[in-house]
Amino acid sequence: SYELTQPPSVSVSPGQTASITCSGNKLGDKYAFWYQQKSGQSPVLVIYEDNKRPSGIPERFSGSNSGNTATLTISGTRAMDGADYYCQAWDRSNVVFGGGTKLTVL
Amino acid sequence: EVQLVESGGGLVKPGGSLRLSCAASGFTFTNAWMTWVRQAPGKGLEWVGRIRSETDGGTTDYAAPVKGRFTISRDDSKHTLYLQMNSLKTEDTAVYYCTTGGTYYGYWGQGTLVTVSS
Numbered sequence: 422s423y424e425l426t427q428p429p430s431v432s433v434s435p436g437q438t439a440s441i442t443c444s445g446n447k448l449g450d451k452y453a454f455w456y457q458q459k460s461g462q463s464p465v466l467v468i469y470e471d472n473k474r475p476s477g478i479p480e481r482f483s484g485s486n487s488g489n490t491a492t493l494t495i496s497g498t499r500a501m502d503g504a505d506y507y508c509q510a511w512d513r514s515n516v517v518f519g520g521g522t523k524l525t526v527l
Numbered sequence: 528e529v530q531l532v533e534s535g536g537g538l539v540k541p542g543g544s545l546r547l548s549c550a551a552s553g554f555t556f557t558n559a560w561m562t563w564v565r566q567a568p569g570k571g572l573e574w575v576g577r578i579r580s581e582t583d584g585g586t587t588d589y590a591a592p593v594k595g596r597f598t599i600s601r602d603d604s605k606h607t608l609y610l611q612m613n614s615l616k617t618e619d620t621a622v623y624y625c626t627t628g629g630t631y632y633g634y635w636g637q638g639t640l641v642t643v644s645s
Contacts, residue, residue: 456572463636464572464632464635466632469631470631475633507571507572509572511631514588515588515590516630520571
């Protein structure tokens with residue numbers, strides 16, 4: 422079955438750029454999606470189809486996907502961006518989530 | 528405004544059954560593919576399965592861990608999505624989210640907690 426791998430944690434200083442990776446076999450041939458989940462809340466879609474932002478998502482969120490790796494980039498990271506982030510892709514009739522990355526802003 | 532409200536969670540013994548419901552509003556439910564995603568306590572997101580719109584066949588797909596035990600259905604007249612869970616196992620303990628979409632998920636409900644324990 423298809424698998425997506427994310428680093429368990431990433432730390433970033435306020436105002437700096439955070440990059441969260443998601444690896445999967447030939448992931449660049451598929452679309453990647455990203456969700457933000459703050460503690461005690463439901464997930465929120467922040468990037469779809471590799472690099473598109475839903476309405477209401479700040480411009481500091483961007484995405485890329487090539488080869489075996491998709492990347493979520495948060496520019497000018499704010500304290501409010503601290504959360505768990507999950508990548509997602511679909512393969513045949515199955516949908517797969519990465520294990521999640523805890524972003525700490527300190 | 529899109530709203531998804533799950534209900535039906537609770538405590539059930541291993542081997543038991545439970546039916547979750549998701550009441551949808553604020554969008555054209557009839558045209559929507561719908562999906563269930565779950566999250567075990569302190570763990571990541573896990574796709575459970577999806578149902579296509581009736582115009583796209585109304586068929587379902589399931590993740591391997593729940594295939595044969597869980598059934599997703601919909602009542603378009605009531606704008607409601609269902610998840611029938613049978614032969615429940617302790618590892619099915621999770622918050623179950625109802626979401627819109629078949630391949631990615633723009634809207635999520637607040638989730639309903641299912642606890643499988645003796």
